[in-house]
Amino acid sequence: MTEKLADRRRADLEKLPRVQRERLSHIDFKLYFLGELRRADVVERFETGPAGATRDIAQYREIAPENLELDPATKAYHPTAEFTPLFEHQPQRVLTALSQGFGEGIGDQLQPMVRCEFPHALSLPKMSVLAPITRAINRGKAVRLCYTSINSGISEREIVPLALVDNGIRWHVRAFDRKHREFRDFVVTRMKDPTVLEDSSVLQEETVERDDQWSRLIELELVPHPEHPRPEVVQMDYDMPDGLLKIKVRAANAGYMLRRWNVDCSPDHSLRGPQYALWLADPLALYGADSAPLAPGYINPRGEGNQRVVQAL
Structure with missing residues (x-):
């Protein structure tokens, strides 16, 4: 045409x-x-x-x-x-429609359009927990809830939810934590009894505009892992005919994304195994990203002790 x-x-x-x-x-x-x-x-x-x-x-x-x-x-x-x-049919929407239906039916009536198999979701949030969180995101409100963390156990928190994030394994919420006065990630399945605080004003310092890690976009350059036996296959799998895949990701989410795709982020591409098809050509691109410790093989150039530990694990 x-x-x-x-x-x-x-x-x-x-x-x-x-x-x-x-x-x-x-x-x-x-x-x-x-x-x-x-x-x-x-x-x-x-x-x-x-x-x-x-x-x-x-x-x-x-x-x-x-x-x-x-x-x-x-x-x-x-x-x-x-x-x-x-x-122009977007790949993600097409695959969702083919595997889960194209809005034809409600709830359990949704059926795939072709025979399709995909991994079971082992960790899904309760709708009674998710709904108040998404209402708060949409309306710019704070939420009071009980939260169980690995480090401190169960405690009552007030958070200002900013966004939902799917890291490929489970869902978490990017939010301002009023207890620690900083932006953090909260796993939705660890929340209990969230209540939207209708009368609690959200301060400017608690808004998404003040979340530097969320606002900062990092450009990552991914290449076939130097030790991969068939780099041409990697180029086909990730649609990188020139041998380079450039992506932009929020600093808050970079580590999650790199871990999900098993990208070797060591400076000397030292990780071995068939799961490591990609290597981050410039690991220093992650410097300053709070989520960087989640990236496979990442080494903080200033030493491990200077890197903040990601909380939502």
Whole structure:
């Protein structure tokens, strides 16, 4: 497809109401990733009548006539060999839709679109705990709760939740801790009986704008581990044709991310094993990040005693 034609199609789509673009995007998704589309797919997904679904399919065909063809025997549309997606489908959203459903159903009714298997989540927060926390984040409020930490056991805390963080293993909350007067990470599953403090004012020093570790973005340069037997495979796995993957991550989360992906952060790439496919080319990029001690092999250039210990472990 020529760039001129692509621009014209984008312009045609922009003229349509947002709700119709969403329906056309669903048609595009079904054709692209499932290889078939029926009028009932649009009716069931958006609860529109058959006539409305027919109009949506006709609109899609008007914009991209070469993208689909009707099989008279099955009354299903299929993508043609010339199919080019009309919409940019984000990988994470696509994989979520394929594995957990695309908003079709409520609660336990959600079903994967194709056979799919993924790791069981062994640590999930209780909804009765999560809901007050997310309300506080959304409304800029403080929360009183009981919290159990590895170092000090159970205690009552007042925190100002700022953001939810998924580190790949469990969820934690980035928050201002009024007990220690600093920003910390709190594991959601270790919280009990959170109560939103409606009448407690949040001070400027407790807001996300004052959290330097959250605001600071670090650029990390990852390369295939020098000891990996097949660096070309690593380049394929991480889409790094030039042998370099640059990512930006918050200082508060860098250590979690590097630990999740088993990135060797030792200065001399000394960690060994098939799990270490990547090496952090410049470990000094982590200097000053409170989460750095979580990174595999990281050595504080000023000595271990000068590095703050991450609390949410």
